[in-house]
Amino acid sequence: MMQLDWSAIPRSADFLWQGFTYSLTLTGFAMTVGILFGTILAMARLSSNALLSNLAAGYVNLFRSIPLVLVIFWFYILVPLITGYDVGAERSAYVTFAIFEAAYYCEIMRAGIQSISRGQIGAGQALGFTYLQNMRYVILPQAFRNVVPLLLTQTIVLFQDTSLVYVVGATDLLGAADKIAHRDNALVVMYTAVAVIYFVISFTLSRAVKRLHARIAVIR
Amino acid sequence: MGNYQWNWHVIFEEVAGTNEHYYQWLLSGLGWTVAVALSAWVIALILGSLIGTARTAPNKWLAGLATAYVELFRNIPLIVQLFLWFFVLPEMLPQAAGDWMKQSMPLPEFFTAMVGLGLFTSARVAEQVRTGIMALPRGQKNAGLAMGFTLPQVYRHVLLPMAFRIVIPPLTSEFMNVFKNSAVALAIGLTELTFQMRQITGEYAPSNPIEVMTIVSVIYLILAFSVNRLMALIERRVRVPGYISGGK
Numbered sequence: 001m002m003q004l005d006w007s008a009i010p011r012s013a014d015f016l017w018q019g020f021t022y023s024l025t026l027t028g029f030a031m032t033v034g035i036l037f038g039t040i041l042a043m044a045r046l047s048s049n050a051l052l053s054n055l056a057a058g059y060v061n062l063f064r065s066i067p068l069v070l071v072i073f074w075f076y077i078l079v080p081l082i083t084g085y086d087v088g089a090e091r092s093a094y095v096t097f098a099i100f101e102a103a104y105y106c107e108i109m110r111a112g113i114q115s116i117s118r119g120q121i122g123a124g125q126a127l128g129f130t131y132l133q134n135m136r137y138v139i140l141p142q143a144f145r146n147v148v149p150l151l152l153t154q155t156i157v158l159f160q161d162t163s164l165v166y167v168v169g170a171t172d173l174l175g176a177a178d179k180i181a182h183r184d185n186a187l188v189v190m191y192t193a194v195a196v197i198y199f200v201i202s203f204t205l206s207r208a209v210k211r212l213h214a215r216i217a218v219i220r
Numbered sequence: 221m222g223n224y225q226w227n228w229h230v231i232f233e234e235v236a237g238t239n240e241h242y243y244q245w246l247l248s249g250l251g252w253t254v255a256v257a258l259s260a261w262v263i264a265l266i267l268g269s270l271i272g273t274a275r276t277a278p279n280k281w282l283a284g285l286a287t288a289y290v291e292l293f294r295n296i297p298l299i300v301q302l303f304l305w306f307f308v309l310p311e312m313l314p315q316a317a318g319d320w321m322k323q324s325m326p327l328p329e330f331f332t333a334m335v336g337l338g339l340f341t342s343a344r345v346a347e348q349v350r351t352g353i354m355a356l357p358r359g360q361k362n363a364g365l366a367m368g369f370t371l372p373q374v375y376r377h378v379l380l381p382m383a384f385r386i387v388i389p390p391l392t393s394e395f396m397n398v399f400k401n402s403a404v405a406l407a408i409g410l411t412e413l414t415f416q417m418r419q420i421t422g423e424y425a426p427s428n429p430i431e432v433m434t435i436v437s438v439i440y441l442i443l444a445f446s447v448n449r450l451m452a453l454i455e456r457r458v459r460v461p462g463y464i465s466g467g468k
Contacts, residue, residue, distance in 0.1 A: 065396070065444035066437050067403035070414050074437075077421070077429045081224065160297040167407060174300060188311045191303045195296050202295035 008186040009193055012176075019176025020197070022090065026172065027159045030097035034158075035151060037098065038105030043135065045110055056106070063103035069167055071100050076168045089170035093162075101158055108150045112143035149213040156205050160198060173197065230428040231420070231435060242420050242432075249416030250439060256333050256412060257402045261395060263338025268345025273375060275350045286346070293343035298404050302336045306408045333405035333412075341398050348390045352383035385458055392451035399443050413439060 009016070044056035063071065075096040080086050116139055124134035144151075163174045171179065174194055181190035231243040274286035293301070306328075310321040325331065356379060364374035406415035417436040421429035 062441070065400075066440045067400040067414060069403040069406065070417070070433070070437060070440065073414070073418065073421075074433055077433070081430075160295075163297040163299050164404065166299060174297070187307045191300065191308050195300050195304055198297055198300060199292070199295045203291060206295065 004189055005186065006189055008180060008184045008189050012180045012184075015180060016173065016176050019171050019173045022170070023159070023162050023172040026093060026097060026162045026165070027155065029094055030101045030158055030162075031155045033098035034101035034105045035109070037102040039109045039140065041102060041106035042109035042113055045106065046113060060103045060106050063100055064107075068100060068161055069164055072096050072164060072168055075099070089165065089168040093165045093168070093170055097158070097162065101154075104154055105151065108147050108154060109143065111150070112147035113139060115146050116142050145216070149209050149216065152209045152212070153206065156202050156209070159205075160202060163198070224430070225428070226431070227428050228431050230431050245416045245420060246413065246436065246439070249411060249413035252330070252410060252412040253399065253402050253414075253443075256330060256337065256405060256410065257399045259334045260337035260341060260402070261398045263335065264341035264345045264394070264398065267339065267342035269349050269380075271342065272346035272349025273353065273380070275346065276353045278371075290343045290346050293340055294347075298337070298340050298401055299407050301340055302333065302404060302408050305336045306332045329405065329408050329410040332408060333402070333410045337398065337401055337405065340401070341394060344394050344397070345391065348387045348394065349383060351390075352387035353379055355386055356382055382460075385455075385460060388451060388455045388458075392448060392455075395451060396444050396447050399447065400440070 041056045041059065044052045045060070047053050047056075072093065075092050076089060079092040079095055120138055120142070121134065124138040129137065162172055165172050166174045166178065169175065177190040177194045181187045231246060232241060234241055235245075271286045271289055274282050275290070277283050277286075296304075310318040312318075313321065321328070360378055360382070361374055364378040365371070369377065402412055403414040405412055406418065409415075411419075413436055417432055420432050
């Protein structure tokens, strides 16, 4: 077994931190936009307008059937073609993940909305709420609350999936570690460190979500 | 976007300097995608069933070990896991074994992707199998024991046959995920479908990325749809009348 030189990590801490910050920012952005857009998609899927609900269903099924890696390549090529600007791998990934994750968040929000009893909708209508008011003040707050653990679990998956931006050469945590690994010939140390970082964060968060789930379940 | 030169015949063009055509690259990529996904799925089903069952075992030590396995494989991104198997493992093994992996192992990218994707998916299958077993009424296990079955017999003849039927829908989506996740193997150089797509739209570029990517996306859609239909067929075949979604 070879001797491992762990000093490559402190030496490149700044660059790794920069990559890690990008991973977190990308996760945060995709989660925020994904949940917002996903909620709108879920409302469209449950709408009585057949055209609207079919369009939303098509969107969701499309993105749930093709590999994320392929979607990353799609937007890496499409975003510069459409906007006419060479935005680079890092920025095109923001668009990719927001659009892709919306499909997954949509399914969770749809389950949340469907978990609300019909009487609630009727009650809102009886109070004279319009559709949007009913959603805003009656249905969505309860639906959201019911699926918070699922949304957070999906966000942990999303956090792990951001590592796939590596395939277009973006400098996320894995991308940064990979560049240093090749420069310093420290593949073993760098990849192991990345695995440990991802594991510690994802494991801790998933434990926290489990506890939250138990608490919410008791109150309900 | 205005001056994009559309050319849907691009995949039928000949690769410069060879007598191959681009569509042959895509077909060979599709072959690797299917091969790696199916073989990883076999590993995932076998290991996942064993580990999912172990998680419900009365032996605390065994259940804890199985839980640790699932947590380990679920909390590290697939691409990082593949890098660990491909680049890190050979360095951690004794010299001779490491050298064999690096130099003389046949089809290194394929077997690494198969094992890596298989183990990654097995943790997810294990979770589904465990959920299926937990969903059964407690009386089923006790009834089996009362009949004089040993615990392994209860699992074999009473619990697992019912649990597997319950988890067919979530297993369907895991089966579809295996095909999608196989694209990650391009990162260790497996020449699967997405790898070939990048190859055609990349340096060798006839430079018609949109057409090639559309075709490849449609192939993935067809794969996902086929898996979905196949699993629906199995679900209908094995359903128990009068039970779960058993119908009649």
